[in-house]
Amino acid sequence: MQKQPTIRDVAQAAGVSVAVVSRVLNPGSGPVADATRRRVRDVIQALGYHPRTAARELKHGPPTTLGLMLADVSNPFFARLADNVVREADARGIQVLLMTTQEDEHLESECLETLIERRVSGVIATPTGDNLDIWKKLQDIGTDMVFVDRSIPSLPEVDVVGIDNVESARSATGLLAAYGHKRIGIVSGPAVSTTGRDRIAGYRLAVEAAGLEVDERLVRHAAFRGAAGGDAVTALLNLEEPPSALVVANTAQVTAVLRRLSHAGLSIPDKLSVVVFEDSPWTELMTPPLTIIRQPVDLLARHSVQLALAKTSGKSNGKPTTIRVAAELVERSSVSRL
Amino acid sequence: MQKQPTIRDVAQAAGVSVAVVSRVLNPGSGPVADATRRRVRDVIQALGYHPRTAARELKHGPPTTLGLMLADVSNPFFARLADNVVREADARGIQVLLMTTQEDEHLESECLETLIERRVSGVIATPTGDNLDIWKKLQDIGTDMVFVDRSIPSLPEVDVVGIDNVESARSATGLLAAYGHKRIGIVSGPAVSTTGRDRIAGYRLAVEAAGLEVDERLVRHAAFRGAAGGDAVTALLNLEEPPSALVVANTAQVTAVLRRLSHAGLSIPDKLSVVVFEDSPWTELMTPPLTIIRQPVDLLARHSVQLALAKTSGKSNGKPTTIRVAAELVERSSVSRL
DNA sequence: ACACAAAGTGCAGCCGGTTCCACTGCACTT
DNA sequence: AAGTGCAGTGGAACCGGCTGCACTTTGTGT
Numbered sequence: 001m002q003k004q005p006t007i008r009d010v011a012q013a014a015g016v017s018v019a020v021v022s023r024v025l026n027p028g029s030g031p032v033a034d035a036t037r038r039r040v041r042d043v044i045q046a047l048g049y050h051p052r053t054a055a056r057e058l059k060h061g062p063p064t065t066l067g068l069m070l071a072d073v074s075n076p077f078f079a080r081l082a083d084n085v086v087r088e089a090d091a092r093g094i095q096v097l098l099m100t101t102q103e104d105e106h107l108e109s110e111c112l113e114t115l116i117e118r119r120v121s122g123v124i125a126t127p128t129g130d131n132l133d134i135w136k137k138l139q140d141i142g143t144d145m146v147f148v149d150r151s152i153p154s155l156p157e158v159d160v161v162g163i164d165n166v167e168s169a170r171s172a173t174g175l176l177a178a179y180g181h182k183r184i185g186i187v188s189g190p191a192v193s194t195t196g197r198d199r200i201a202g203y204r205l206a207v208e209a210a211g212l213e214v215d216e217r218l219v220r221h222a223a224f225r226g227a228a229g230g231d232a233v234t235a236l237l238n239l240e241e242p243p244s245a246l247v248v249a250n251t252a253q254v255t256a257v258l259r260r261l262s263h264a265g266l267s268i269p270d271k272l273s274v275v276v277f278e279d280s281p282w283t284e285l286m287t288p289p290l291t292i293i294r295q296p297v298d299l300l301a302r303h304s305v306q307l308a309l310a311k312t313s314g315k316s317n318g319k320p321t322t323i324r325v326a327a328e329l330v331e332r333s334s335v336s337r338l
Numbered sequence: 339m340q341k342q343p344t345i346r347d348v349a350q351a352a353g354v355s356v357a358v359v360s361r362v363l364n365p366g367s368g369p370v371a372d373a374t375r376r377r378v379r380d381v382i383q384a385l386g387y388h389p390r391t392a393a394r395e396l397k398h399g400p401p402t403t404l405g406l407m408l409a410d411v412s413n414p415f416f417a418r419l420a421d422n423v424v425r426e427a428d429a430r431g432i433q434v435l436l437m438t439t440q441e442d443e444h445l446e447s448e449c450l451e452t453l454i455e456r457r458v459s460g461v462i463a464t465p466t467g468d469n470l471d472i473w474k475k476l477q478d479i480g481t482d483m484v485f486v487d488r489s490i491p492s493l494p495e496v497d498v499v500g501i502d503n504v505e506s507a508r509s510a511t512g513l514l515a516a517y518g519h520k521r522i523g524i525v526s527g528p529a530v531s532t533t534g535r536d537r538i539a540g541y542r543l544a545v546e547a548a549g550l551e552v553d554e555r556l557v558r559h560a561a562f563r564g565a566a567g568g569d570a571v572t573a574l575l576n577l578e579e580p581p582s583a584l585v586v587a588n589t590a591q592v593t594a595v596l597r598r599l600s601h602a603g604l605s606i607p608d609k610l611s612v613v614v615f616e617d618s619p620w621t622e623l624m625t626p627p628l629t630i631i632r633q634p635v636d637l638l639a640r641h642s643v644q645l646a647l648a649k650t651s652g653k654s655n656g657k658p659t660t661i662r663v664a665a666e667l668v669e670r671s672s673v674s675r676l
Numbered sequence: 677a678c679a680c681a682a683a684g685t686g687c688a689g690c691c692g693g694t695t696c697c698a699c700t701g702c703a704c705t706t
Numbered sequence: 707a708a709g710t711g712c713a714g715t716g717g718a719a720c721c722g723g724c725t726g727c728a729c730t731t732t733g734t735g736t
Contacts (some may be wrong), residue, residue: 002457006692007690008693009695016716017715017716018692018693018716019716019717020714020716021693023694023695023696023714025694030714030715031712031714032715033713033714036714036715048475050691051455051692052396052455052457052691052693053455053456054395054396054456054691055396055692058392058393058691058693058721059693059695059720059721061722062701073417074422076414076417079411079412079414079417080411080412082411082417083410083411083438086411086436086437087438087440090437090445090448095437095456096435096437098406098420098424098434098436099428099433100421100428102425111389114433116388117389117390117391118390118391119342119392128691135584137386174501189691195677233440255620255623258623259619259623280620281593281597282620282623282624285597285600286620286624344721344722344723345722345723347724354685354686354722355685355686355687356686357686358685358686360725361685361724363723367686368725369684370684371683371684371685374684390720390723392723395691396691396693396721396722396723397691397724398691398724398725440729670736677736678735678736679719679734679736680725680734680735681733681735683730683733684730684732685731686726687726687728687729688725688726689724689725689726690724690726691724693721694720695719695721696718697716697718698715698716698717698718699716699717700715701709701712701715702714703711703712704710704711705708705710705711706707706710
């Protein structure tokens with residue numbers, strides 16, 4: 001473990017001043033004679049010199065780090081989002097600091113503190129609790145923030161990227177109604193989440209559009225973590241008039257729901273038709289292959305990174321942007337005609 | 339967007355010197371009178387002061403950031419690993435810089451450069467190509483390195499954490515043999531990866547232990563990315579004497595393999611018995627539920643983080659450690675008795 | 677009362693880059 | 707020949723915390 005050469009070592013070895021080395025390091029920051037540049041480059045190579053990011057960041061906090069704060073990376077949807085965000089960021093020479101909140105407001109606030117201390121240039125997040133004041137603080141110090149998947153209505157200054165939740169739930173529910181289902185259940189996210197609410201709203205729209213009445217007993221909110229999804233299913237199945245079709249709009253609870261259905265011995269789609277908000281490859285491997293709502297994760301990631309970097313790079317009009325990309329309904333075989 | 343207060347602002351507002359503020363910030367670094375401490379704390383609170391990590395890191399690069407370099411976070415195994423690593427690190431007040439190599443040697447070298455420039459205290463990685471010189475360089479500057487899941491034999495100084503690949507493949511293959519299968523195929527990782535090789539080694543052990551001969555045509559290496567897994571399956575099925583059982587030891591290719599089997603109309607386990615290295619929840623939802631090798635991701639993550647932080651915190655004996663945790667064979671219904 | 681230690685505090689410089697500005701040549705105008 | 711412009715370079719002041727050492731208060735023992 002040797003001690004690392006500094007810019008001054010390089011300068012000395014190349015017989016120039018540190019200013020020149022710095023200019024070689026940051027092309028465009030000033031003129032350097034070609035011969036000098038080559039010489040400095042050679043010395044840098046020979047010494048194995050690498051400028052320290054920390055020192056660099058000290059001068060003017062540069063847009064070199066992005067915070068990615070997700071609820072839970074073990075959820076495949078978020079995992080793929082993370083993968084795409086990292087790739088998009090990498091393509092722009094940006095690094096990603098990954099944090100997970102486990103849907104815990106308190107953990108989230110700690111993560112936010114860290115992001116403040118790091119002076120990251122931007123944050124892409126799935127907000128959990130409200131932590132309103134910290135979010136505002138982060139905003140105050142000039143961090144570009146983007147909420148992805150969910151949002152916080154009381155923070156209107158933040159960019160939002162997500163699918164059109166109302167429309168996607170409407171189309172999923174609409175499909176079931178079109179196949180003749182009259183009693184359609186839905187398991188969505190918690191009522192405090194915008195995602196959870198919007199999808200229920202889309203569901204209502206579709207049910208009413210089909211000329212049916214919304215039976216509140218068929219509408220279930222479930223927490224993102226824990227066994228809430230399974231319990232919701234059980235409750236639905238135990239109804240006097242159980243549903244003949246089910247929309248699982250809570251991605252984090254899809255496997256929990258399916259497991260419960262499987263344990264209940266409910267055969268899909270004979271006894272129950274199902275549409276799920278989950279487009280992992282395995283949904284196609286199930287028997288029967290599941291009809292799903294596909295979220296274009298790549299687009300979500302690209303837009304998020306773009307927005308998170310837009311303000312810094314000056315390409316922004318300053319106004320908060322909301323981007324809703326369309327989710328795709330992929331029909332497979334888990335829905336039967338009634 | 340206001341400019342942030344610095345330690346000097348705090349000092350001035352509290353009527354003390356920066357040294358005192360610093361000591362309040364870092365308990366244990368020197369004595370401070372209780373009254374002073376309170377006053378300083380109040381001012382910090384009032385001003386909303388947050389020390390900048392970048393400045394802090396300048397002095398002595400501190401163990402506050404860990405690099406996590408994975409091949410592909412959209413692979414559920416790595417995703418869960420990432421989730422656990424982030425949690426373990428967070429519990430120790432450490433942040434995680436996530437990078438993905440996409441199994442690309444060149445991307446990997448760029449990631450490594452970044453890690454060098456950041457002077458991260460430790461790196462947890464699934465190495466891809468060899469990039470030997472950069473790894474050594476990273477090691478030279480005192481970065482604690484841990485290879486997880488795979489390793490690079492020519493870098494013996496690095497800690498390694500993973501499951502016992504030989505043993506796990508042996509037990510998976512052994513199970514199939516015990517059920518009477520004589521022709522057992524295996525699709526493993528590429529031959530250049532330790533994981534790919536070791537699992538094949540375990541396979542051979544089991545086949546020979548069962549008194550059978552290894553038919554090299556049944557042994558397939560497949561790249562982690564792309565359609566290699568599917569192609570391997572097709573090749574196996576097209577054999578004159580196709581296998582009656584299959585071990586899918588390449589986690590990244592499990593869905594590709596299953597998809598190909600499904601398209602081929604092969605019913606599991608009647609026509610083909612299957613054991614897969616993949617313990618995502620969905621494997622239980624398949625019909626039939628898949629017999630799997632379960633990797634204790636939480637343990638892998640915990641050990642990795644511990645090792646990555648051990649040297650820095652001085653709790654290490656200096657010698658490189660290799661930790662092999664046991665993988666568990668979970669019997670479900672995808673294996674039939676022949 | 678006096679010496680002397682310990683607690684509490686401040687100054688100033690360092691960490692390793694970036695950048696403003698002043699300075700030197702030299703080619704090119706008039 | 708004096709004047710102008712600019713490529714090329716170096717000096718030194720930052721950025722925002724940390725910290726060694728010297729200094730001032732206190733408190734304690736005799």
